[in-house]
Amino acid sequence: MKITLNWLKQYVELDWTPEEMTERLTMLGLEVEGVVKLGGAFEGVVVAQVITRDRHPNADKLSVCRVNDGKGERQIVCGAQNFQPGDKVPLILPGASLPPKPGDKEPFTIKVGKIRGVESHGMMCAAEELGLDPEALGLKKEDGLLILKPDAIVGQAFGEYLGRGGSDVVFDLEVTPNRPDLNSVIGIAREVAAITGHPLQLPPLVSSDAGEGDTAADLVSVQLDAADLGPRYTARVIRGVKIGPSPDWLRNTLEKVGLRSINNVVDVTNFVMLETGQPLHAFDYHLVAKGANGRPTVIVRRASDGESFVTLDGKQHTLGSEHLLIADSEKGIALAGVMGGRNTEINDRTVDVLLESAYFSPTNIRRTSKTLGIRTDSSYRFERGADVGMTDWASRRAAHLIQETAGGRLAKGAVDAYPAPTLPKQITLRHAKVSELLGVTLTPDQIEVSLGSLGFRVAQRKPRAVDDATPPEPVTFTVPSYRVDMKREVDLIEEVARLYGVDRIPSTPPRHAKGSHPFDDRYDELMQVRRWLTGLGLNEAQGQTLVSKSTIRGLDPAMVVGLANPLSSDMDALRPSLLPGLMDILRHNLRHRNGDVALFEIGRVFRREGGSVREGRSLAIALTGARQPAFWAGAERDAKLELSDLKGLIEEFFEHAGLRGVGFVRREEPSDLFVESATVAIGGKLALGQLGWVHAQVAKSYDVRDAVLLAEFDLDQILTRRNAGRAFKPLPAFPSARRDVAMVVSESVTHEAVLQAVRQAKAGDLEAVELFDVFRGGSVPDGQKSVAYAFTYRGADRTLTDAEVTASHGKVVEQLKKQVGATLRE
Amino acid sequence: MAALLDEIEPLKQSALGALQSAADLPALEQAKGAFLGAEGQFTALMKRLGTLAKEERPAAGKAINAAKVEIEAALAACREALELRASAPKVPTDFTAPGRRRSLGHLHPLTQVTDDIVRAFRRLGFAVADGPEIEDEVHCFDALNTPKDHPARDAQDTFYVGRGEPAGAAASTGAVGGTLLRTHTSSVQIRVMEKMPPPIRIIVPGRVYRRDNADATHNPTFHQVEGLYVDRGVTVGDLKGTVEFVFRELMGSDTRIRFRPHYFSYTEPSFEIDFSNALVKKLGKDWLEIAGCGMVHPQVFENVGYDPEVWSGWAFGFGIERIAMIRYGINDIRLFYENDVRFLRQF
Structure with missing residues (x-):
């Protein structure tokens, strides 16, 4: 909503600077989003009166004058001859500029200076100097100064004198959707009046029964066929108007707030809409068809299905019964509350005007505006809720202005179809509740004065004895019809808070209850996991939740949760896994030449399972590029990340998380995503996730060249199964003995198989087994590998003898030979 | 007798000088050999102890021993100093060059x-x-x-x-x-x-x-x-x-x-x-x-x-x-x- 300061001042006295105004309105809840200062025409030029005129001591053709500029007297040296004391003339003050003359580029700025030895404090102007044609202003054309009419007001801004408006300030206000009454200059003036205490000055309008000759009812009928959607319709007729350009004040006002001037009658309807918040429409009276009673009849009805209608802007619309139409007996003439029809619009030949002021149901206007894709200043106001009590008032205001700007005669009275008037709303307030909610003590008087200044009238008070000392409550207020947002007690309390000023409510330090929620601990666990993973050298990523269905691999499409109204096919599903998102992130990084990426993400994933959608928390890891940060020496400096790096990272993480019994099982066949991968489960049953090495082709499709390693786990499961408990185990008191075994086994023998064999050997005092070398090629036959293990033996209560260690170790070696077909290397 | 006693001090001085001027550990070992080794000058002096008259031996032995202890202490000190020098890096470290990093990840x-x-x-x-x-x-x-x-x-x-x-x-x-x-x-x-x-x-x-x-x-x-x-x-x-x-x-x-x-x-x-x-x-x-x-x-x-x-x-x-x-x-x-x-x- 845009308003100007000068416009607002017509309804309420105020002396705020634009800055103060911004602050005050903002703190009232009317946020000022923009302020534009308009210089106005003829800035620095005022109407002045010549008091004396004397000859210049040093020049025959010049005179030295004393001139009243409205604030005081100035000495002006002047070269013109056509004036005498008492004449009123335009005076430009020092510092102001005249428009550049033809041929000049720079405007001419007036300074205090000496002319032939005498100081001059400004310049009296000729018409040409101001770029004006005196005759167009109704003044005499003559050589020398522009002599103004004797009734000109000394000191008035010259632009204002010309009716071109002086400087002004345009405010762009953000009106919250609950306050449609503030989409009007009067509505804003009412708020200003409430906080300044100055009275609201309403503009002139015709009385309800003003007019002459025929009554409105003689000239037009109104028929409400859909009173649920259009409960009130007021019609007035003004005959004999002269359609033409609007007067300057009207055109200027509209243009300052961004509306285009069309003609005097249409401009008045727009002006009154901005002034009062009530949208109006003017029809060419003679283009509205006569009904059975011989009078033009306005019918407010639902459109028929498939009914075609052309709006003012020339666009054709196909309507349905959900649209409300203003019609005559033959055709639609306006799309109710949204836009008029082309067939009845005001045009150059219009003589008689039918003026509509009506109330329409907000919901219906919103739907119409949305389904037809038309948004107008009118639909904007109706869909937020117009003031049903304002309908006739606005019509009377418009009738006054149409007569003033376009002439014509008003037919007597109005047709005001309003069969079921809305009763004023009443709300009861307990004074104590105000203080209770706001945390500041207000007296009943303060509260009632605040509400009274906003138009809430006390309707009823609980009767009580004269000597009753209890607070005078509750009290019932009548809500003014323009306050459609008022529903219950707390709404009144908010009004009190607004006028009192939130900044005046003292802050109280936090007190009272301590909160609790089951998620509170989970939050800490999630942060802990994040810190572990960053400790492992991974950066945290936060990817998009919305992904493209086309990037989802290896999942039954029925499990994908799609969007019903995606913005694009790039984001048409909720991620069922974090992996596609991480792949996108890898691609982004590689395109920006960040070839070494180690990331994790913790986020929600969504799957349709058994008819419902499961929202789970997932943890994913993505690695590619160099294993270590760059360094300038060393054999391993160029090492790239490989599957073992990923697995090591996961092992470390699981160990911190206290997960036990985690097994990794290799997938025999490549999957859609991985060329080599494994599933991870606890106890061989409870699935935790997977890890793998991405197919070269998939990687290539993401522009990745190095090996890409990915893992993803069900984080909810991990956190549920984590074991945060820690118990101290005494540090070993006796020395250990180490025995190494190097053996050749078949490729099919896994580390896990070796461990199983070792466990089966049930060797006493075996403390630890460690794989320390794997070797292929050389003397080792194809299909086999050489593996080397270190075995640590330690007694809990004594130092083991060599013989004891040898005996235990012998069992292990035997079992390895037997169970995994190990051939010992010497 | 007097001749042997008089020889102890100059020989000790020359042994200490040789040890202290050794530039590295092998040179120190060589210096040690030249005085305390089987064929060393100081060993030769000790051997000559037996040629002295019986009553002269305790005083001479005491003097020789004192000198030997002194030489051995100097030897240990020189060895320690040279070992320390040998264990130092051959080239000075460039502390302005980037170190070998271990990356710590960052939280989003x-x-x-x-x-x-x-x-x-x-x-x-x-x-x-x-x-x-x-x-x-x-x-x-x-x-x-x-x-x-x-x-x-x-x-x-x-x-x-x-x-x-x-x-x-x-x-x-x-x-x-x-x-x-x-x-x-x-x-x-x-x-x-x-x-x-x-x-x-x-x-x-x-x-x-x-x-x-x-x-x-x-x-x-x-x-x-x-x-x-x-x-x-x-x-x-x-x-x-x-x-x-x-x-x-x-x-x-x-x-x-x-x-x-x-x-x-x-x-x-x-x-x-x-x-x-x-x-x-x-x-x-x-x-x-x-x-x-x-x-x-x-x-x-x-x-x-x-x-x-x-x-x-x-x-x-x-x-x-x-x-x-x-x-x-x-x-x-x-x-x-x-x-x-x-x-x-x-x-």
Whole structure:
């Protein structure tokens, strides 16, 4: 909503600077989003009166004058001859500029200076100097100064004198959707009046029964066929108007707030809409068809299905019964509350005007505006809720202005179809509740004065004895019809808070209850996991939740949760896994030449399972590029990340998380995503996730060249199964003995198989087994590998003898030979 | 006799000189051999002890021994010094050259800001709560007093979840209509109040969704934090006190906070919160809008079965990205979701 300061001042006295105004309105809840200062025409030029005129001591053709500029007297040296004391003339003050003359580029700025030895404090102007044609202003054309009419007001801004408006300030206000009454200059003036205490000055309008000759009812009928959607319709007729350009004040006002001037009658309807918040429409009276009673009849009805209608802007619309139409007996003439029809619009030949002021149901206007894709200043106001009590008032205001700007005669009275008037709303307030909610003590008087200044009238008070000392409550207020947002007690309390000023409510330090929620601990666990993973050298990523269905691999499409109204096919599903998102992130990084990426993400994933959608928390890891940060020496400096790096990272993480019994099982066949991968489960049953090495082709499709390693786990499961408990185990008191075994086994023998064999050997005092070398090629036959293990033996209560260690170790070696077909290397 | 005694001191001096002038360990060993070795000069002197008269031997032996102890001590000292020199690096270390790094990962800036927010609230006794991102209209809109035809419910602004792919179990469930991605964390207010009796003191960080095309200030996915406090006798003053505390914790102690009346369907009265500090001034502004808040609307309490005559409370919410952008001077929200490692490493 845009308003100007000068416009607002017509309804309420105020002396705020634009800055103060911004602050005050903002703190009232009317946020000022923009302020534009308009210089106005003829800035620095005022109407002045010549008091004396004397000859210049040093020049025959010049005179030295004393001139009243409205604030005081100035000495002006002047070269013109056509004036005498008492004449009123335009005076430009020092510092102001005249428009550049033809041929000049720079405007001419007036300074205090000496002319032939005498100081001059400004310049009296000729018409040409101001770029004006005196005759167009109704003044005499003559050589020398522009002599103004004797009734000109000394000191008035010259632009204002010309009716071109002086400087002004345009405010762009953000009106919250609950306050449609503030989409009007009067509505804003009412708020200003409430906080300044100055009275609201309403503009002139015709009385309800003003007019002459025929009554409105003689000239037009109104028929409400859909009173649920259009409960009130007021019609007035003004005959004999002269359609033409609007007067300057009207055109200027509209243009300052961004509306285009069309003609005097249409401009008045727009002006009154901005002034009062009530949208109006003017029809060419003679283009509205006569009904059975011989009078033009306005019918407010639902459109028929498939009914075609052309709006003012020339666009054709196909309507349905959900649209409300203003019609005559033959055709639609306006799309109710949204836009008029082309067939009845005001045009150059219009003589008689039918003026509509009506109330329409907000919901219906919103739907119409949305389904037809038309948004107008009118639909904007109706869909937020117009003031049903304002309908006739606005019509009377418009009738006054149409007569003033376009002439014509008003037919007597109005047709005001309003069969079921809305009763004023009443709300009861307990004074104590105000203080209770706001945390500041207000007296009943303060509260009632605040509400009274906003138009809430006390309707009823609980009767009580004269000597009753209890607070005078509750009290019932009548809500003014323009306050459609008022529903219950707390709404009144908010009004009190607004006028009192939130900044005046003292802050109280936090007190009272301590909160609790089951998620509170989970939050800490999630942060802990994040810190572990960053400790492992991974950066945290936060990817998009919305992904493209086309990037989802290896999942039954029925499990994908799609969007019903995606913005694009790039984001048409909720991620069922974090992996596609991480792949996108890898691609982004590689395109920006960040070839070494180690990331994790913790986020929600969504799957349709058994008819419902499961929202789970997932943890994913993505690695590619160099294993270590760059360094300038060393054999391993160029090492790239490989599957073992990923697995090591996961092992470390699981160990911190206290997960036990985690097994990794290799997938025999490549999957859609991985060329080599494994599933991870606890106890061989409870699935935790997977890890793998991405197919070269998939990687290539993401522009990745190095090996890409990915893992993803069900984080909810991990956190549920984590074991945060820690118990101290005494540090070993006796020395250990180490025995190494190097053996050749078949490729099919896994580390896990070796461990199983070792466990089966049930060797006493075996403390630890460690794989320390794997070797292929050389003397080792194809299909086999050489593996080397270190075995640590330690007694809990004594130092083991060599013989004891040898005996235990012998069992292990035997079992390895037997169970995994190990051939010992010497 | 006198001749032998007189020889001890010069020989000792020459041995000490030879040891001390040895430039490295082999030279020292050579010097040692030249005096104390089997063929060494000092060994030869000791051998000559036997040629002395019996009564002369103790004094001479004592003198020789003293000299020997002195030489051996010097030898040990020289050896230690030379060993120390030998163990030092052959070339000086360039301490300006980059070291061999071990990388420590970085938490995402949004995680860091979220955690700071959570920490500030927890100091005031708030617990962290959570709720689903796929919501229904009841929790996201109806229970929050959002009018039925409010634009926020439009398919224009809110993502609705599809009814599932054709066939299969999903289709048979039917009543998926009105399933949407939550547009604000306020839905969790309702979920928590439905489950828990008052008093309530929670904070809810989480992802929310709006149907906006991505640009410098929009992303279809972003994060919010919601705070909710319900108790007996909660006032606007309490709301102000908590908000001021939290924002000073977050944005610095020079932060000033301003409340402006505003409108939200689920609070009454409602306010928008502006803040100001050195950062804001640097942006050439007096105030920056940062959050919305208000006293929980009695209708909302009624919707979850709380008696608004007994309980009052406040709620407030704000965008985490916005805080992070202001705090770090980030000018494009998309950077958070691109996860460029050069970006992530800065935080």
